Structures are given as structure tokens and as C-alpha cells.
Amino acid sequence: MAVCANCSRELQPEWKFCIYCGTPTGVPVTVAVAAAQPEVPPAAEPDVLRADDIPADEPAPASHPPAARAARINILAVLALILGCLVSPLAALFGHLALNQIGRTGERGTAIAWVAIVLGYLSLAALLVLGISYFALIA
Numbered sequence: 124m125a126v127c128a129n130c131s132r133e134l135q136p137e138w139k140f141c142i143y144c145g146t147p148t149g150v151p152v153t154v155a156v157a158a159a160q161p162e163v164p165p166a167a168e169p170d171v172l173r174a175d176d177i178p179a180d181e182p183a184p185a186s187h188p189p190a191a192r193a194a195r196i197n198i199l200a201v202l203a204l205i206l207g208c209l210v211s212p213l214a215a216l217f218g219h220l221a222l223n224q225i226g227r228t229g230e231r232g233t234a235i236a237w238v239a240i241v242l243g244y245l246s247l248a249a250l251l252v253l254g255i256s257y258f259a260l261i262a
């Protein structure tokens with residue numbers, strides 16, 4: 124078995140050059156280069172295996188999206204958090220709705236929903252205080 128002078132890997136007799144590093148195996152360089160293009164695909168079995176591996180891997184990621192979809196963050200929880208940041212009491216309402224949805228769908232976002240609920244009630248309290256102060260001032 125011949126061995127590549129450059130990378131010391133085993134060479135098949137029919138190879139005009141090393142498939143690992145491209146070093147010619149003794150055939151004149153111009154011939155090796157000319158033969159290189161048609162010879163590479165059939166000789167490079169690792170490439171064929173790699174090509175087989177890619178389609179074999181594709182079904183696995185394709186089977187993941189359903190699980191990923193189930194684990195995505197609940198939209199209502201995000202919406203509730205945004206409302207909470209806008210100091211809206213609606214955040215508490217949307218947070219509770221989000222918790223209900225999360226309980227049914229198994230989505231993520233329970234923590235976000237609770238933060239939104241807390242923000243919502245704080246907003247409600249703040250608005251009540253503001254409202255009472257307003258009416259106290261004009262009274």
C-alpha cells in the first residue's frame with residue numbers, strides 16, 4: 124500500500140493524487156490535475172458517505188419543530204409583559220389568560236406571565252393612587 128509523501132495517509136493504487144491533501148502520487152502533475160476533476164467524486168468515498176449523512180440528519184431536525192413549537196414562549200405572556208411595561212392594568216388580565224393558555228398548551232412563559240401579572244397589579248395600584256389623588260386635589 125502506497126503512502127502519501129505529504130500527509131502519510133494510505134493511498135489507493137488507482138488514485139492519481141492523495142484525496143486528503145491533493146499531493147500527486149507520482150503521476151506527472153499536469154496529468155494528475157487534468158484527471159483530478161473527473162476522478163475525485165468516485166474515488167472520494169468519504170464524500171459519498173458525507174452526502175448520505177446529510178439527508179439522514181435532515182429528518183431529525185425536521186422532527187424537532189413540533190417539540191420546539193410546544194416549547195415556544197406563550198404570545199399572550201409576552202403581550203402581557205409589554206402591557207406591564209406600558210404600566211397598563213391589562214397586563215394582569217393578559218397574564219392570567221397567558222397562564223391558562225400555558226396550562227393547556229405546555230408553552231413556556233410562566234415566569235413572564237407572572238411578572239406581567241405583578242406589573243399589572245402594580246399598575247392598577249398606581250392608577251388607583253393617581254386617580255384618588257386627582258379627585259382629592261379637585262375636591
Ligand SMILES: [Zn+2]
Nearest residue numbers: 127130141144
Ligand atoms: Zn496526502
